[in-house]
Amino acid sequence: MGQLSGKVAIVTGASSGIGYESARLFAREGAKVVAAARRRDALDALIEAVASEGGEAVAVAGDVRDEGLARTLVETAVSRFGGLDIAFNNAGAVGEAATLPELSVSAWRDALDVNLTSAFLGARHQIPAMLARGGGSIIFTSTFVGYTAGFPGMSAYAASKAGLIGLTQVIATEFGAHGIRANALLPGGTDTPMGRAVADTPEARAFIESLHALKRLARPEEIARSALYLASDASTFTTGAALLVDGGVSIQRG
Ligand code: NAP
Numbered sequence: 001m002g003q004l005s006g007k008v009a010i011v012t013g014a015s016s017g018i019g020y021e022s023a024r025l026f027a028r029e030g031a032k033v034v035a036a037a038r039r040r041d042a043l044d045a046l047i048e049a050v051a052s053e054g055g056e057a058v059a060v061a062g063d064v065r066d067e068g069l070a071r072t073l074v075e076t077a078v079s080r081f082g083g084l085d086i087a088f089n090n091a092g093a094v095g096e097a098a099t100l101p102e103l104s105v106s107a108w109r110d111a112l113d114v115n116l117t118s119a120f121l122g123a124r125h126q127i128p129a130m131l132a133r134g135g136g137s138i139i140f141t142s143t144f145v146g147y148t149a150g151f152p153g154m155s156a157y158a159a160s161k162a163g164l165i166g167l168t169q170v171i172a173t174e175f176g177a178h179g180i181r182a183n184a185l186l187p188g189g190t191d192t193p194m195g196r197a198v199a200d201t202p203e204a205r206a207f208i209e210s211l212h213a214l215k216r217l218a219r220p221e222e223i224a225r226s227a228l229y230l231a232s233d234a235s236t237f238t239t240g241a242a243l244l245v246d247g248g249v250s251i252q253r254g
Contacts, residue, residue, distance in 0.1 A: 002030030003232040008081040010034045010073045010126065012064055012118075013091030015042035017192025018141065021224040022088055027055030029228060032081040034073055036060045037091060064091045064118035067125075074125040084129040086231045089122045090141040092161070094194060097153040111156035116163040123171055127180060135179020138171060139230045140164040142184040147242065148250035149211075165242045172240030181239035183230045188246030190218040213248025 013019030015037030062069035130136030146158025
């Protein structure tokens, strides 16, 4: 029996990278998955991949900045699969890179909308559905950037992702007594389209790899396995945590 047998999970950012691998892994572990992102064609490919592995997933295309998507995802989990147990709020974007005086206000607001307000909107709809089920696991994808390391030019991204940790802690305290756990997952550099866009030259990639004790980027499947830990009953006493899965980037010196 899979680790998520009988569970229903929302995964956002499921068209690519960490979210794609997590949706597949959750489905392989027995969860019914509601997968979201903007790109319908990539989501359709995911649904096919899940079906070919004997799993079940449905796709909802939309933008996580839109509260309507948050509502539809929960409604889909309830109407198609009978309820909601797990929400992996993982969609995110690095946004514009600029030192603070040069960063436009619209770029700042956009990073907060995509990375942080999206999480608030998601949880707002996920929590009542989980309460109806007697509990659940909410996971937000944060990052080590803005938590254990500062990177020039990434103020909006860092602030939005650090904000997720505060949100995580408050949800954990507000709903812990009702069986809802909330945790933030903090990956290190990960070999996804986003990771490759940041490490966009051989020199940049070598530099980013060198920041990690493991001297490499993570594969998205490795981060997916940590998401599975937080989603599953392997982590029933873990809540309010900022879980670093960063290949040692936070402790590496020299
Ligand atoms: P990725 O492969 O580029 O995936 C990003 C996902 O987010 C895509 O599925 C994208 O789908 C979705 N997305 C972005 N903006 C969206 C929006 N407005 N509405 C709906 N979906 C949206 O990157 P990834 O590395 O897997 O990133 C996943 C998460 O990990 C992000 O939150 C990122 O900040 C975090 N993270 C990444 C790294 C890294 O080094 N890669 C490190 C630490 C944390 P569509 O384009 O189809 O909408």
